[in-house]
Amino acid sequence: MPARKNHKAKKKHHQQPQHQLHQKQPQEQELPQSQDEETTPPAYRIAHSDIYGRYLVANRELKPGELLITEPPLVIGPCVSADPVCLGCYKPVTLSAAQYRCPSCAWPLCGPSCVGLGQSNGHSTEECALYTKRRPQAADQLHQRAAPIDIRDLYELVVIVRILLLRTHAPAQYVLIERMESHTEERRHNAVLWQHYEEKVVHRLRESWQLSETISADELHQICGILDVNCFEIGQNGAKARTLYPSAFLLAHDCSPNTAHTDDPRSFAIYLRTSRRVREHEALTLSYAYTLQGTLKRRDFMHDGKLFWCQCQRCADPRELGTDCSALICGGCKAGTVRAAKPLDQDADWTCDRCDYRLSATQLVRLLDRINNDLESIDVHDIPGLENFLKRYREILRPNHYLLLSAKYSLCQIYGRIEGYLLPQMSLEDIERKERYCREFLEVIDVLEPGLTRLRGLIMYELHAPIMVLAQHAIQNGQIQRQDFQRKLKEVVKMLRESRDILLLEPEGSSEHEMGLAAADALTKMGC
Ligand SMILES: C[S@@+](CC[C@H](N)C(=O)[O-])C[C@H]1O[C@@H](n2cnc3c(N)ncnc32)[C@H](O)[C@@H]1O
Numbered sequence: 001m002p003a004r005k006n007h008k009a010k011k012k013h014h015q016q017p018q019h020q021l022h023q024k025q026p027q028e029q030e031l032p033q034s035q036d037e038e039t040t041p042p043a044y045r046i047a048h049s050d051i052y053g054r055y056l057v058a059n060r061e062l063k064p065g066e067l068l069i070t071e072p073p074l075v076i077g078p079c080v081s082a083d084p085v086c087l088g089c090y091k092p093v094t095l096s097a098a099q100y101r102c103p104s105c106a107w108p109l110c111g112p113s114c115v116g117l118g119q120s121n122g123h124s125t126e127e128c129a130l131y132t133k134r135r136p137q138a139a140d141q142l143h144q145r146a147a148p149i150d151i152r153d154l155y156e157l158v159v160i161v162r163i164l165l166l167r168t169h170a171p172a173q174y175v176l177i178e179r180m181e182s183h184t185e186e187r188r189h190n191a192v193l194w195q196h197y198e199e200k201v202v203h204r205l206r207e208s209w210q211l212s213e214t215i216s217a218d219e220l221h222q223i224c225g226i227l228d229v230n231c232f233e234i235g236q237n238g239a240k241a242r243t244l245y246p247s248a249f250l251l252a253h254d255c256s257p258n259t260a261h262t263d264d265p266r267s268f269a270i271y272l273r274t275s276r277r278v279r280e281h282e283a284l285t286l287s288y289a290y291t292l293q294g295t296l297k298r299r300d301f302m303h304d305g306k307l308f309w310c311q312c313q314r315c316a317d318p319r320e321l322g323t324d325c326s327a328l329i330c331g332g333c334k335a336g337t338v339r340a341a342k343p344l345d346q347d348a349d350w351t352c353d354r355c356d357y358r359l360s361a362t363q364l365v366r367l368l369d370r371i372n373n374d375l376e377s378i379d380v381h382d383i384p385g386l387e388n389f390l391k392r393y394r395e396i397l398r399p400n401h402y403l404l405l406s407a408k409y410s411l412c413q414i415y416g417r418i419e420g421y422l423l424p425q426m427s428l429e430d431i432e433r434k435e436r437y438c439r440e441f442l443e444v445i446d447v448l449e450p451g452l453t454r455l456r457g458l459i460m461y462e463l464h465a466p467i468m469v470l471a472q473h474a475i476q477n478g479q480i481q482r483q484d485f486q487r488k489l490k491e492v493v494k495m496l497r498e499s500r501d502i503l504l505l506e507p508e509g510s511s512e513h514e515m516g517l518a519a520a521d522a523l524t525k526m527g528c
Contacts, residue, residue: 041059041060042059043058043059043060043062043066043068044056044057044058044059044062044068044284045057045059046250052252052283053181054250055250055251055252055283055284056068056250056251056252056283056284057281057282057283057284058278058279058280058281058282058283058284059280060280061277061278061279061280062274062277062278063274063277064274064275064276064277064451064452065273065274065275065452065505066273066274067271067272067273068259068272068273068274068284069245069247069248069270069271069272070269070270070271070272071245071246071247071248071269071270072121072245072267072268072269073121073243073244073245073268073269073270074166074173074176074177074243074244074245074246075159075162075163075166075173075177075243075244076090076121076159076162076241076242076243076268077158077159077162077241077242078090078155078158078159078240078241078242079155079233079240079241079242080152080155080156080242081152081155081240082148082149082151082152082155083240084108084142084151084155085155085239085240085241086108086109086110086114086116086123087102087107087108087109087116087122087123087127087158088109088110088114088115088116088117088119088122088123089110089114089115089116089122089239090116090235090239090240090241091110091237091238091239092238093108093109093110094108095108095142095143095144095146095151096144097144100112101139102123102128102131102139104128104129104131104132105127105128105129105131105132105135105138105139106131106135106139106140107123107131107138107139107142108139108142109123115266120170121267121268124162124165126165126168126169127158127161127162127165130161130165134209137204137208137209138154138209141154142154153200153204156200156201157201157204157205159227159231159242160201160205160220160223160224160227161205163177163223163227164205164211164214164215164223167215176246177223177226177244178222178226180226180229180230180244180249181225181226181229181230182221182222182223182224182225182226182229183225183229183306183307184218184221184222184225186307187221187224187225187307188221194221197220197221197224198217198221201220201224202217202220202221205220206220226244227242227244228305228306229305229306229307230244230249231243231244232244232245232248232249232261232263232270234263234268234270235263236263236264236265236507236509236510236511237265237509237510237511239265241268243263243268243270245270248261248270248272251272251284251285251286252283252284252285253285253286253287253288253289253302253306253308253310253312254283254285254286254287254310254312254314255287255289255291255295255298255310255312255314255315255448256287256291256312256313256314256321256447256448256449256450257275257285257286257287257291257449258274258275258276258278258282258284258285258451259272259273259274259275259284259285259286260272260273260275260286260449260451260452260453260454261273261286262454262505262506262507262510262512263507264507265507265509265510266509271505271507272286273452273505274451274452275449275450275451275452275453276450276451276452277451288301288302288305288306289301289302291448291449292325292402292405292406292409292444292445292448292455293402294320294325294326294368294401294402295314295315295320295326295340295343296326296340296346296361296364296365296368297368298310298315299315299346300346309344311344314448315343315344316343316344317343318339318340318341318343319339320448321447321448322447323400323444323447323448324337324339324398324400324401325400325401325402325405325444325448326339326340326401326402327339327397327398327400327401328350328359328364328396328397328398328401329395329396329397329398330352330354330355330357331357331359331396332352332355332356332357333352333354333355333357334395335354336352336353336354336355336357337352337353337354337398338350338351338352338353338357338358338359339351339353341358346361347361348361349361350364367396368403371393371396371397371403372403374389374392375389375403375406375407378407380410380414381414381418383411383414383415383418383421386407386410386411387411389407390404390407390408399440400440400443400444405440405441405444408437408440408441409437409441409459411433411434411437412434412437412438412441412459412462412463413458413462415430415431415433415434415437416431416434416462416465416466423465423469428470428473431466431469431470432466432470434462434465434466435463435466435467435470438459438462438463438466439463441459442456442459442460442463445459452501452502452505453502454502454503454506454512456498456499456502457498457499457501457502457503457506457512457515457516458499458503458512458515460495460496460498460499460502461495461496461499461503461515461518461519463495464492464495464496464499464519464522467488467491467492467495468488468489468492470488471484471485471488471489471492489526492526493523493526493528496519496522496523496526496528497519497523497528499515499516499519500516500519500520500523502516503515503516503519504516504517504520
């Protein structure tokens with residue numbers, strides 16, 4: 001779910017707020033726990049509620065960073081995207097004539113020695129055999145002149161076909177997938193959604209690919225629903241894939257969750273840990289949406305894909321846990337703040353806290369889409385472009401608005417990293433700006449994704465450098481006393497320690513892990 005290119009990032013339920021789930025619900029019934037209870041007391045149990053369906057609950061108080069789940073995917077494949085990827089390792093490929101392709105089925109691959117060739121989590125022999133038979137309908141359609149929508153449609157089919165192959169080749173895995181929630185009946189009532197899958201998946205596989213003997217239309221719709229509701233988007237070092245995991249799918253959603261996850265770049269196994277302290281009986285949660293988005297967008301995303309209206313504490317609070325990350329500056333009095341009057345009603349007006357000014361939800365969505373498109377049109381390395389964006393919208397959006405934070409996050413990452421803006425080349429004003437953006441971003445992330453979360457680790461690493469450089473400059477020029485300098489150094493050490501501890505939880509070989517090692521190295525050099 002990344003909102004920005006360099007970021008990392010649905011049943012009509014009437015759901016009760018998240019905090020009420022921390023106590024065992026009267027209608028809650030416990031399901032068998034799969035862990036070996038004799039050796040380790042299980043960290044969690046599977047529970048059931050009318051609102052969440054099955055979900056995981058802490059069996060005891062859990063410390064931040066406890067590893068709860070690590071398991072390989074039941075199925076993995078490319079994300080739904082028009083950007084072609086290698087079927088073995090999910091790294092980007094092109095559709096040019098020079099691109100290496102599978103000698104049998106002709107799907108583009110990164111090369112003849114791709115680690116995923118012949119592997120169940122890559123381009124398996126069964127998959128290759130099926131695509132070889134369907135070459136005219138499949139790989140032959142993937143050429144340089146192919147329209148993005150046609151490329152997207154073909155890549156969307158890959159995971160679905162892989163699930164079909166599991167029925168024959170790994171039936172036990174198929175059964176685990178088949179038991180996942182699909183929300184098929186609710187999806188059937190959504191004419192646009194149903195028609196989309198009817199055309200793009202059901203008709204295509206059953207008629208064009210002549211698989212009608214293999215699978216019924218209803219079964220295909222069920223698989224599409226299971227994928228929409230349960231899949232994770234993962235990937236490291238440029239790879240992008242979607243996966244279904246045997247138990248991680250059970251976690252309920254919360255817009256300020258208490259777990260964080262990462263994945264192994266080789267095996268694609270998930271590592272799911274508590275990100276903060278979790279109380280006994282508290283629901284274990286992860287965020288299905290990108291946390292750095294406003295309530296309106298997140299709720300729509302969850303409703304469209306996962307078929308429920310989120311009613312977590314963050315969604316129910318017009319100030320989003322005090323962050324005000326969806327707030328606008330009043331277009332009437334220019335002084336008040338415009339927020340959702342009733343955040344759990346998608347159609348309710350947005351009102352000013354000082355005057356009568358109001359915006360309808362439709363007007364607001366239009367405005368946000370326009371600003372978002374503007375942001376998306378700026379290259380993530382374009383520092384003047386991003387700075388201009390911040391200037392353009394600072395009289396419309398509150399400083400913590402998620403769209404401004406998104407631009408600030410990009411700037412935090414590139415100030416000090418790209419030619420012309422490397423730390424020694426930067427003006428003091430630019431270094432101060434990097435420090436300010438990092439602090440503003442961290443303040444919001446500390447609330448929305450507190451604890452051991454990747455974004456906190458990354459931003460704290462970014463923040464240590466400007467604090468250090470500015471402190472050194474200030475002491476050299478007699479602007480601060482030795483005591484103030486020591487205080488700044490202590491803050492640098494704190495940032496580096498926390499970022500090291502968080503980022504070293506990321507898998508070896510990932511860029512985040514490398515940053516964790518760099519933080520550790522910096523600490524050693526400082527004698528800490
Ligand atoms: C990935 S599945 C989670 C497992 C699912 N509860 C089950 O029993 O199979 C996602 C589904 O769980 C339910 N769910 C998860 N989090 C929820 C929440 N915060 N509020 C309401 N429903 C939720 C929704 O039905 C959603 O589509």
